[in-house]
Amino acid sequence: MSGEFRMPSLGPDMEAGTLVQWRVKPGDAVKRGDIVALVETEKGIIDVEIFSDGVVDQLLVPEGTHVAVGTLLAQLNGGATRTRQVIEVGKPSEAPQPLARSAPVPATHAATSTTPTTTIVPPTISSVPSPEAHRRKVSPAARARARELGVDLERVTGTGMGAAITIEDVVRAAQTVDKPGIAEPAHDMRQIIARAMSRSKREIPHYYLSLTCSFAKARAFLDRYNARVDIESRLLPSCVLLKAVAQAAKAMPEFNGFYKDDAFQAASDVHLGVAIAMRGGRLVAPALLNADQKSLAALMIDLRDLATRVRAGHMRSSELSMPTLTVTSFAEEDVDSVIPVIYPPQVAIVGVGAIRERPWVVEGQVRAELTVPISLAADHRVTDGRAGTRFLATIRNALQAPEQL
Amino acid sequence: MSALPQTARAITYREALRQGLRSVLLNDPDVFLIGEDIGKYGGCFAVTKGLLEEFGEARIRDAPLSESAFVGAGIGAALAGMRPVVEIMTVNFSLLALDQILNTAATLSHMSGGQCPVPLIIRMATGAGRQVAAQHSHSLEGWYSHIPGLRIVTPATIDDAAGMLRAALEFRDPVIIFEHMNLYNVQGELSVDAASINIERAAIRRAGQDISLITYGASLYKCLTAAEQLSAQGIEAEVIDLRVLRPLDEKTFIQSVRRTRRALIVDEGWRSVGLAAEVGMRIMEQAFYDLDAPVERVCGVEVPVPYAKHMEEAALPRVEQIVTLAASMVKHVG
């Protein structure tokens, strides 16, 4: 610091000042405490003292110049060539600005300043979009209950304050005989599941394999991806898993198709069934059509759309009948792995266990690793364990290169 | 509960406060009282009546009308090791001591890096309802509750009037006890041992499952009356007495709202930027998805409280307002 004289900070609110007058000239001897310059701040003109002794070598800022706090103003005891450079290499915005009464002085900032002086002009909003005229008033609790019960709020009459739909309205709607908005009576659904599962266990000779895969890269990929996009566009882990399975199914068509009339018919497209459990014992597995061909973003949109429609009971018949391979995911649940049952006439089902940290051995060292157990139940009439092993390995490999999904 | 008085008899809120003061004066030689007219006069609201005779002038100190000086004196004495209990006659006069309360009592512990906590108790009368007009009817509990470093309590029941002072002395922080002017003559029996009273939690004063009425101070009684009237309509209201306004015991009222799914806040203080707004916002933050109706408020009308009786009543929360609003929140219109 010694040998340099900089624009001092003369108050907590001072970011810059105008050097009004030099009280010394090159060659003058100065000692600590001497007044060497007059500086104008918002408060007025202040005598500025110097804190070191020496001889003024060069005055680097002409009178009338407005500079930021910390700017080098003068050099003591030689070093003039070096200090000239200091100013020349300074950022343009920090360079000395001659004070001109006619033009505003550009704001300059001390490095330590935290107070922005830039004027922020709020954008003028000429027209405010009005809320959708037909938006329903639904209490937050009623909305949650409707989701649980699978009640379509569009078909519920609100009786609360301002005709808002309350919990009671939702419960009443769920209890009405014709159950508008509910796709299938729950007890019928249960019967359908019962028949299908009994047939599966009776007719299909299942074999089971499982493989725990690292999910660390997939998680990192998701974090990177999600940091760049809106909340609505964020990817869920299940989206990555589904895509990996769909690609494996495309690569190994013997797991993708139907067993009918004592023969396996491979399907040409991959329509991935997604098992979705609903309250009241209902379970459906509608399809994500052409899942292998869709980008993760597109798949995520489909997945959200499907979940919303399933809960509202608005499934398309094609979605219910067309799955060529099903995935049942317990990724967010508290189970280690799942040993699923094939949905006939499909020939395989992939189960996803909880994604969580587990002990993981790498090069002889145990560490905590985010992992996911993937299990496969497949029809022994169509494939065997060797093929199943490759199928699981394909999924695992896909998860290790998530950016290629 | 244990240690109930042998002969339970009705006492007033005023007597309960006096018992609380007397008990801490007897139990702790470091406790002493400062205030205007607390000695010879017997207390503006007669809370300290008889204490001068029993404890003497050194411990029951009549102060000149110098709120800033005697509140500051309480702060200094607390720093020196005493346990001063300062009475400010009413909340309006406390504004003359606001510098000491806010700039000194509330800041010292934090600003000194924990070296200088200020174990000071301040009691003051608050609230409207006695036709004493616009300079003696403020309800500024919410205002004071804005200040970190203070603890704010509002005894509404006989038990709390008797026990909150002792509980306050367990802390080494500045504690302000707001006594509602309309409660001094309320009668009731002590139901619990004063030693069991805390100044940390809100209390459910009436259980119900249809709506939560959240309140404090004298408005508690309006809410309890309203709850009885609502019950006649088939609506069971749960009444929460906040008791402690800072730090706010949000757990108790959030859990209540999660059960009832409806919240109506009753606050004698002015509506804008008040305590009711804070309680409502905490509900939004923590129980939004449990709500089945918008959170509502019944607050003091935003005017200086007028003198004429009918106008004063109109300026304060009323039982019928609470009943009407609560019923509209619960009942279905269709």
Next chain:
Amino acid sequence: MTLLPTREHALHLLSEMLRIRCFEDRCAELYSAGKIRGFLHLYNGEEGVAVGVMQALRPEDDIAGTYREHGHAIARGIPMRSLMAELYGKLEGCCRGRGGSMHIFDRERRFFGGNAIVGGGLPLAVGLGLGERLMGRDAIAACFFGEGAVAEGEFHESMNLASLWHLPVLFICENNQYAMGTAWSRSEAETDLIAKLCGYHMRAESVDGMDVLAVEDRARELAEYVRHQRMPAFLEARTYRFRAHSMYDPQLYRSKAEVEDWENKGPLIGLTQRLKAENLMAEEDFIRLQRMANEEVDDAVSFAEQGSLERVEELTRFTYAEQTA
């Protein structure tokens, strides 16, 4: 003229004032360099008051100060390291960097602040005196404040209450003649402070605050009076601040000639000249004391520079006391 004390004590007084002067000058430099931030009120010129009065106080006595309290803190024995670290906002500061220049606290040395509200420390000192009396100790409270506080209601409330209740408080008014930029005569109808005090039935005296020996002499007598008579007393020390109110100001309210005039009457110059005239001190003594003071400040600066910052996780800590009663 006050009698000279022993050479040893005289040099002690000089050394204390030099320590404060060096500390304050370094603060000005560090402020200009951006190392110290916020408001910074320096004590140059007034050193004789804090140093003189502190000689009359005992370790058990309480002290309440103002936002211009570095000098009092140093004279009270608060280590410079702890002070400088506080000004740097470092955890090693006496208040963990939470108070800064205006809020120096040291419970162990019974230094109860650094109060940035003009007049705010007076009721607190009254309470400290009340507490000492009720605790049955013979400690007294010393309350430093500027003459600007005299215009505040809290001043009058406090004078009255201390006198009415016979509290052991020594009030020291550091009359440096300007409340920021408002001259005493432009603020008060009655400019004779001792006359003003007549209404409070309190022993009150004035002393030349630029003469540390005189300040010590009067402070000792008044402190003993307060301690033994259990009555408050009031000492006006007429002094002058050489620097601006807060770090820098354009000093539009006073002339340069006036400042120079007072600088020539400064407490350091006065004592130095007297000691030399009486052959109690040689130039080498002065240089040695100055060097020692500078070294102490250097050490404090380097300590502060190396200090750490309090973790942000501790932000709300101590808002409430960590221990219950």
